[in-house]
Amino acid sequence: MPSIETVAEPLVSLRDLHLSFGSNPVLKGIDLDVYRGQAVSIIGPSGSGKSTILRCITGLLQPQRGSIRVGSTEVHTLVQEAQRIELRKRVGFVFQQYNLFPHLSVLENLVIAPRKVLGRSRADAEKQARALLAKVRMEHKADAYPGQLSGGQQQRVAIARALAMRPELILFDEVTSALDPETVGEVLTVIRELTEEGMTCVLVTHEMRFAEEISDIVYFTENGVIVEHGSAAQIFQHPASERTQAFLRHAVGDPGRRPAVANDPYLLTNLGRYSLSV
Numbered sequence: 001m002p003s004i005e006t007v008a009e010p011l012v013s014l015r016d017l018h019l020s021f022g023s024n025p026v027l028k029g030i031d032l033d034v035y036r037g038q039a040v041s042i043i044g045p046s047g048s049g050k051s052t053i054l055r056c057i058t059g060l061l062q063p064q065r066g067s068i069r070v071g072s073t074e075v076h077t078l079v080q081e082a083q084r085i086e087l088r089k090r091v092g093f094v095f096q097q098y099n100l101f102p103h104l105s106v107l108e109n110l111v112i113a114p115r116k117v118l119g120r121s122r123a124d125a126e127k128q129a130r131a132l133l134a135k136v137r138m139e140h141k142a143d144a145y146p147g148q149l150s151g152g153q154q155q156r157v158a159i160a161r162a163l164a165m166r167p168e169l170i171l172f173d174e175v176t177s178a179l180d181p182e183t184v185g186e187v188l189t190v191i192r193e194l195t196e197e198g199m200t201c202v203l204v205t206h207e208m209r210f211a212e213e214i215s216d217i218v219y220f221t222e223n224g225v226i227v228e229h230g231s232a233a234q235i236f237q238h239p240a241s242e243r244t245q246a247f248l249r250h251a252v253g254d255p256g257r258r259p260a261v262a263n264d265p266y267l268l269t270n271l272g273r274y275s276l277s278v
Ligand SMILES: Nc1ncnc2c1ncn2[C@@H]1O[C@H](COP(=O)(O)OP(=O)(O)OP(=O)(O)O)[C@@H](O)[C@H]1O
Pocket: 021, 026, 044, 045, 046, 047, 048, 049, 050, 051, 052, 053
């Protein structure tokens, strides 16, 4: 059977991206591909450039060199803000800080952009909003305000709000790192379900076990370069680079020497984190 690479164009393609902040080179030649329906994780130490890569994909940052393509859009060539706004309609972005509109109810948070940006009718936008809230198990909080919700609940609303724009892909940047441990699992469950449904996702995460479980492809970044990439099994079980091995030793324990999953003490003690509470 032909591999996916030979039958399809990547939805997202980064080539030789170079980006500096002033004299500080942050991306030093990044190549990265995301195919439709894939879940791609970017892992690596703090400051290695992971968030910068995601911000380049949405046109929030302009690289000094290299190309960024999302579908048929050559993102690096966009010069007008209006063109970047068009791009952002197609690319959902969920951050660590959920940034819901505090003065709007949960329902209105989901209705506002489809109405104002996509021109959908109120009835239409509201119907979709309720369906998305059900999907992230938040329909019972439709009339609540963000300040009345837990961090995990707000993050689930933020994911639903991104989905309300019917994006072609969603970028997740450390969406669980500001959450209480007991609410991390409910957000990860929502993301896992999206990937299972075939939503194209790029995730920056420090939740290594989660990345291993849900990713088709994993990229390991360090110091502005991709040290290696491969299937989740390759990167987590048989990393080729010593740098990746050292990083994973710190992050998840020694690859290859971990107990079998069924007996994995981490999973057993963290099972609660993977179940959904509402
Ligand atoms: N707006 C900015 N201005 C100047 N320097 C920046 C800016 N944004 C990021 N940097 C620098 O770029 C480097 C990469 O940052 P980036 O946020 O991409 O790292 P990261 O891999 O996402 O790290 P973390 O895991 O801590 O989120 C860092 O050294 C950071 O200080």
